[in-house]
Amino acid sequence: xxxxxxxxxxxxxxxxxxxxxxxxxxxxxxxxxxxxxxxxxxxxxxxxxxxxxxxxxxxxxxxxxxxxxxxxxxxxxxxxxxxxxxxxxxxxxxxxxxxxxxxxxxxxxxxxxxxxxxxxxxxxxxxxxxxxxxxxxxxxxxxxxxxxxxxxxxxxxxxxxxxxxxxxxxxxxxxxxxxxxxxxxxxxxxxxxxxxxxxxxxxxxxxxxxxxxxxxxxxxxxxxxxxxxxxxxxxxxxxxxxxxxxxxxxxxxxxxxxxxxxxxxxxxxxxxxxxxxxxxxxxxxxxxxxxxxxxxxxxxxxxxxxxxxxxxxxxxxxxxxxxxxxxxxxxxxxxxxxxxxxxxxxxxxxxxxxxxxxxxxxxxxxxxxxxxxxxxxxxxxxxxxxxxxxxxxxxxxxxxxxxxxxxxxxxxxxxxxxxxxxxxxxxxxxxxxxxxxxxxxxxxxxxxxxxxxxxxxxxxxxxxxxxxxxxxxxxxxxxxxxxxxxxxxxxxxxxxxxxxxxxxxxxxxxxxxxxxxxxxxxxxxxxxxxxxxxxxxxxxxxxxxx
Amino acid sequence: xxxxxxxxxxxxxxxxxxxxxxxxxxxxxxxxxxxxxxxxxxxxxxxxxxxxxxxxxxxxxxxxxxxxxxxxxxxxxxxxxxxxxxxxxxxxxxxxxxxxxxxxxxxxxxxxxxxxxxxxxxxxxxxxxxxxxxxxxxxxxxxxxxxxxxxxxxxxxxxxxxxxxxxxxxxxxxxxxxxxxxxxxxxxxxxxxxxxxxxxxxxxxxxxxxxxxxxxxxxxxxxxxxxxxxxxxxxxxxxxxxxxxxxxxxxxxxxxxxxxxxxxxxxxxxxxxxxxxxxxxxxxxxxxxxxxxxxxxxxxxxxxxxxxxxxxxxxxxxxxxxxxxxxxxxxxxxxxxxxxxxxxxxxxxxxxxxxxxxxxxxxx
Numbered sequence: 001x002x003x004x005x006x007x008x009x010x011x012x013x014x015x016x017x018x019x020x021x022x023x024x025x026x027x028x029x030x031x032x033x034x035x036x037x038x039x040x041x042x043x044x045x046x047x048x049x050x051x052x053x054x055x056x057x058x059x060x061x062x063x064x065x066x067x068x069x070x071x072x073x074x075x076x077x078x079x080x081x082x083x084x085x086x087x088x089x090x091x092x093x094x095x096x097x098x099x100x101x102x103x104x105x106x107x108x109x110x111x112x113x114x115x116x117x118x119x120x121x122x123x124x125x126x127x128x129x130x131x132x133x134x135x136x137x138x139x140x141x142x143x144x145x146x147x148x149x150x151x152x153x154x155x156x157x158x159x160x161x162x163x164x165x166x167x168x169x170x171x172x173x174x175x176x177x178x179x180x181x182x183x184x185x186x187x188x189x190x191x192x193x194x195x196x197x198x199x200x201x202x203x204x205x206x207x208x209x210x211x212x213x214x215x216x217x218x219x220x221x222x223x224x225x226x227x228x229x230x231x232x233x234x235x236x237x238x239x240x241x242x243x244x245x246x247x248x249x250x251x252x253x254x255x256x257x258x259x260x261x262x263x264x265x266x267x268x269x270x271x272x273x274x275x276x277x278x279x280x281x282x283x284x285x286x287x288x289x290x291x292x293x294x295x296x297x298x299x300x301x302x303x304x305x306x307x308x309x310x311x312x313x314x315x316x317x318x319x320x321x322x323x324x325x326x327x328x329x330x331x332x333x334x335x336x337x338x339x340x341x342x343x344x345x346x347x348x349x350x351x352x353x354x355x356x357x358x359x360x361x362x363x364x365x366x367x368x369x370x371x372x373x374x375x376x377x378x379x380x381x382x383x384x385x386x387x388x389x390x391x392x393x394x395x396x397x398x399x400x401x402x403x404x405x406x407x408x409x410x411x412x413x414x415x416x417x418x419x420x421x422x423x424x425x426x427x428x429x430x431x432x433x434x435x436x437x438x439x440x441x442x443x444x445x446x447x448x449x450x451x452x453x454x455x456x457x458x459x460x461x462x463x464x465x466x467x468x469x470x471x472x473x474x475x476x477x478x479x480x481x482x483x484x485x486x487x488x489x490x491x492x493x494x495x496x497x498x499x500x501x502x503x504x505x506x507x508x509x510x511x512x513x514x515x516x517x518x519x520x521x522x523x524x525x526x527x528x529x530x531x532x533x534x535x536x537x538x539x540x541x542x543x544x545x546x
Numbered sequence: 547x548x549x550x551x552x553x554x555x556x557x558x559x560x561x562x563x564x565x566x567x568x569x570x571x572x573x574x575x576x577x578x579x580x581x582x583x584x585x586x587x588x589x590x591x592x593x594x595x596x597x598x599x600x601x602x603x604x605x606x607x608x609x610x611x612x613x614x615x616x617x618x619x620x621x622x623x624x625x626x627x628x629x630x631x632x633x634x635x636x637x638x639x640x641x642x643x644x645x646x647x648x649x650x651x652x653x654x655x656x657x658x659x660x661x662x663x664x665x666x667x668x669x670x671x672x673x674x675x676x677x678x679x680x681x682x683x684x685x686x687x688x689x690x691x692x693x694x695x696x697x698x699x700x701x702x703x704x705x706x707x708x709x710x711x712x713x714x715x716x717x718x719x720x721x722x723x724x725x726x727x728x729x730x731x732x733x734x735x736x737x738x739x740x741x742x743x744x745x746x747x748x749x750x751x752x753x754x755x756x757x758x759x760x761x762x763x764x765x766x767x768x769x770x771x772x773x774x775x776x777x778x779x780x781x782x783x784x785x786x787x788x789x790x791x792x793x794x795x796x797x798x799x800x801x802x803x804x805x806x807x808x809x810x811x812x813x814x815x816x817x818x819x820x821x822x823x824x825x826x827x828x829x830x831x832x833x834x835x836x837x838x839x840x841x842x843x844x845x846x847x848x849x850x851x852x853x854x855x856x857x858x859x860x861x862x863x864x865x866x867x868x869x870x871x872x873x874x875x876x877x878x879x880x881x882x883x884x885x886x887x888x889x890x891x892x893x894x895x896x897x898x899x900x901x902x903x904x905x906x907x908x909x910x
Binding site: 123319321325387490494507510 | 608609611641747748765777778891894897898901902903905906907
């Protein structure tokens, strides 16, 4: 015993300290275990967690405005949204470029439907304006070509804005057209002098690259490029133009003189002539409020608030629905869960305590609805519960209900509760049954023989042992219930629909996926919160599925 | 053993050779009797002419917009031709998910040479939508529960004193708010300018409030015929084809009220991003399937009106019976005396907004 005291740390056979060696062995084991579960883990991450995260991320994503209208958004930053005045000329000039490039890429209608969620009518405004907006560019192009016909040629634009290396690579691609076109690289110095033209050309080159048929150098230049160049030339100082290196500065100078000589375009007047809605400050406020790349707008909408230029305000009373629906979804799901428990507990008790042969038959009856289509079961409830239905007919025949006052049992909350309780019942019975099966019947007999009344024996001895089953069943039922939408849609009428019905509507009909994602995120957060509370009160260790 | 291997190998070879020339196309439609009518009138004759083309069907039109957007984002397009309503086509066109069509070049002219744009006329609603049929949302009533004077105008729907009992209406604002305003005294041509204001919307809801507690709201087109057959409601709105089968095929005591029937259109869109060789076959099919005779053929199987003017005179009897189809067509002159042409573009702009208001109103 005493000689071990002086030998220092224990060592393994190869001389390394035992602690290190042990840790190494354990680590190896852990890695092996991880490698074993890795396929499943990666599968779940890729096919389940990642898509959900991606979907939820849409609730804050809002790049579309900024990406589609870069010039407009930049110019709009100087405008005071509380003024009743429309923004100044630079905003309309920016819009003339942005809307043209967007229309070339068919992105203007997509932006229109995005903004239409915030301000009804914008969708048409963008769709209709997109049709004629290239009139600006065609006029500008005519002017440029009058100054020098070289502007008709795609190569002129490429040489002006791209690096020599890119032009070279692009020409080489044009010769055999295999693979992807080289990605556009901007000539140094152009960004400072011709920013609008460069922005539009980058889109033009990217579009040519994506379509993959014609090189950007051979494609017909977009009219939008002419509008952008015209604006840039007017804004640029002559010395900054001649300072540009490696390009045909004489061409630029000549064009600049021609542009200067012509009367400037009144973009504002032209846009107003195109559609009088462009004079509405509301349209501009909406664009401005939703120009940041990320927005809280969808989340605000999902709790009946809205984002305006004055800050966050409540939606008008006739448009507030989501809070009502959230509250209704939660309390009705709780009620349905409670009904399931009330009906399921005795059945599970019977199942657990009957003779095996009888219990099996009963079990099949419990499972039978599982094998029947959800729609069939829901429709069956309609036949039973409607006013000319089986139950009402029976009540009238028995004389319990007057024929003129048949009970309304469907297309309201009552209908939803009945139908959903029926559908979710097996999810309550099965966990209850599997827990009750493990409670020895001798416990109850022992309690009775020690003098307990039947109620005390049940309440003090049996019930506490079945609590884990109640917990598991309730969580299952509740979580399934808050996500239901087919049954509430069919039997819920006006008062019995859930928040999931709205989520389904926004996913499949209105295509407002941002709002659907925000509603979904809130629902998910509410469930996690309730789960946390449940864990604190009951303890999640007390949940048993079998 | 050897023979089996040999057989397997040869059959694999034949399969490979077969699939090299043949082409499988996936068409999307609504299922049921409607899809059957498309199969019989368009797809089967086309496949008979082109044995190398095989058409399979996907019954997903109800979720077509969302699914197409998801496919587009995933870069995995599995559909070649999609049947949608005109309002869905506006969304798809706006989102860049549907191909723009050059109608006169891509579609066949009428037999007398009238160009397609003229023959289709007002049914051409946007750049992507190729119309097939005109259907309508209209009213049916129980003949045995309305006394001796059956309802004759749409406003009888709002008359609870004359026709007591429940009504089935679609759970959406479209059509319902128009009917409400019309019966509140707004002229047909002013409907949308009135609806564009907050007061106009409030006025429509106030009119609907007068019957709100007598309304059963439906979401699936089959619900109204069932509710009428069960006697749950006295009258109800639904698609005219549904009422046709309840009356003609199931012989229910139901009659139709055509006044202020709301015209709607159903047709094809071609998804963007198809491979060129597939797109060529799809466009060829479209030219065939939307010509005058084919559109008229579809009306043999279902009571929806062909979208081309030149097809109307060719509409005959229900296939295999003696029943004339014309009196059940929404486009029949006798039925089309007072029609609601609902404004698709207005609804494309205001649908989400009105839907929120409608849901809030329902929840009150």
